[in-house]
Amino acid sequence: MQQRLQQARVALEHACDAIDRPIHVMEVCGTHTVAIFRHGIRSILPPGIKLLSGPGCPVCVTDQSYIDAALSLAERDDIILATYGDMLRVPGERESLETCQGVAEVRVVLSSDDALQLARQYPDKTVVFLAVGFETTTPATAVVVQDAARLGLENFCVMCSHKTVIPAIEALLSQKNDRIDAFLCPGHVSVIIGAEAYRPVVEDFGRPCVVAGFEAIQILEGLAAIAQDLVAGKPQLRNQYGAVVTPDGNPAARAIIDEYFEACDGIWRGIGVIPGSGLKLRDKYQQFDGFARFGLSETVSDKAARGCRCGEVLCGLIDPSDCGLFGKACNPQHPIGPCMVSSEGACAAWFKYGRHGHE
Numbered sequence: 001m002q003q004r005l006q007q008a009r010v011a012l013e014h015a016c017d018a019i020d021r022p023i024h025v026m027e028v029c030g031t032h033t034v035a036i037f038r039h040g041i042r043s044i045l046p047p048g049i050k051l052l053s054g055p056g057c058p059v060c061v062t063d064q065s066y067i068d069a070a071l072s073l074a075e076r077d078d079i080i081l082a083t084y085g086d087m088l089r090v091p092g093e094r095e096s097l098e099t100c101q102g103v104a105e106v107r108v109v110l111s112s113d114d115a116l117q118l119a120r121q122y123p124d125k126t127v128v129f130l131a132v133g134f135e136t137t138t139p140a141t142a143v144v145v146q147d148a149a150r151l152g153l154e155n156f157c158v159m160c161s162h163k164t165v166i167p168a169i170e171a172l173l174s175q176k177n178d179r180i181d182a183f184l185c186p187g188h189v190s191v192i193i194g195a196e197a198y199r200p201v202v203e204d205f206g207r208p209c210v211v212a213g214f215e216a217i218q219i220l221e222g223l224a225a226i227a228q229d230l231v232a233g234k235p236q237l238r239n240q241y242g243a244v245v246t247p248d249g250n251p252a253a254r255a256i257i258d259e260y261f262e263a264c265d266g267i268w269r270g271i272g273v274i275p276g277s278g279l280k281l282r283d284k285y286q287q288f289d290g291f292a293r294f295g296l297s298e299t300v301s302d303k304a305a306r307g308c309r310c311g312e313v314l315c316g317l318i319d320p321s322d323c324g325l326f327g328k329a330c331n332p333q334h335p336i337g338p339c340m341v342s343s344e345g346a347c348a349a350w351f352k353y354g355r356h357g358h359e
């Protein structure tokens with residue numbers, strides 16, 4: 001393994017030497033961001049390559065208005081808000097789910113099925129499941145809606161804020177950050193959507209895409225392949241996680257997503273609306289749609305905490321340490337923006353593993 005790592009590092013170095021400008025590669029998801037730090041990969045990269053963290057941490061991109069919409073139900077004693085734990089500290093405009101726990105009944109769940117079981121356990125309450133995440137978690141939300149319909153559970157619904165990766169990548173390239181040269185694509189999302197989903201990014205935008213797992217060798221070989229493609233001037237789609245990622249993904253998971261959800265405009269914190277990047281329940285399942293049931297909506301929030309630059313971090317426009325609040329007013333104990341909340345948020349990862357990125 002050491003030999004393969006060394007070969008990949010040397011190949012990357014040679015490719016970077018052959019290009020007379022810095023290479024900017026975006027690792028789309030937070031799992032890659034953390035894995036790259038954890039394996040110490042940044043410390044062995046040649047100076048000609050720069051990694052940019054992307055918008056692939058579900059907690060980080062959940063808009064403030066979504067949290068506020070959920071919190072608008074907080075004072076009702078007939079409602080249980082069920083959420084994944086890392087959503088607790090995501091700030092809304094004034095409060096978070098954590099700070100409202102004294103007023104609201106907020107339950108942390110480990111899975112969507114846990115939320116459904118709460119509904120069965122408390123028939124006199126309505127359980128509202130806060131459904132966030134990318135294609136990796138969307139099928140599990142679809143399954144609990146399916147189960148709730150089958151069981152006739154009327155006291156269960158979801159506030160859906162699921163998002164999809166490809167429209168976000170395309171929006172970044174179209175509007176936000178045209179200096180991104182290539183993408184390291186997330187292995188777990190790709191298990192669902194398939195490697196071929198990135199084909200338009202390669203063919204329409206001319207950016208190499210490599211689907212990679214989360215081991216050091218997979219990441220380093222992926223980066224070397226990207227750099228070699230850039231040297232050759234031939235962007236390619238490569239799947240280096242072929243053991244689990246197929247060209248077309250998981251057909252059963254894709255089918256159940258398609259059955260229960262349809263595309264809508266997604267609201268991304270700090271970025272705004274990305275057309276077609278969100279998912280909402282189809283009309284025939286509207287009885288399980290928490291937004292519809294309680295007359296709630298998400299709107300683009302313009303009230304981010306003063307000085308917080310999460311939007312720029314999520315677009316790869318700045319490093320976390322470029323934010324003036326990083327490591328000072330904003331730290332994991334006192335997060336100001338969502339990128340410092342989740343363990344997979346770029347700011348939290350930079351703080352934990354290097355603080356200023358010069359590790």
Ligand code: SF4
Pocket residue numbers: 307308309310311313320323324325326327330331335336337338339340341347
């Ligand atoms: Fe936002 Fe904190 Fe990151 Fe600054 S350091 S961008 S305030 S999360």
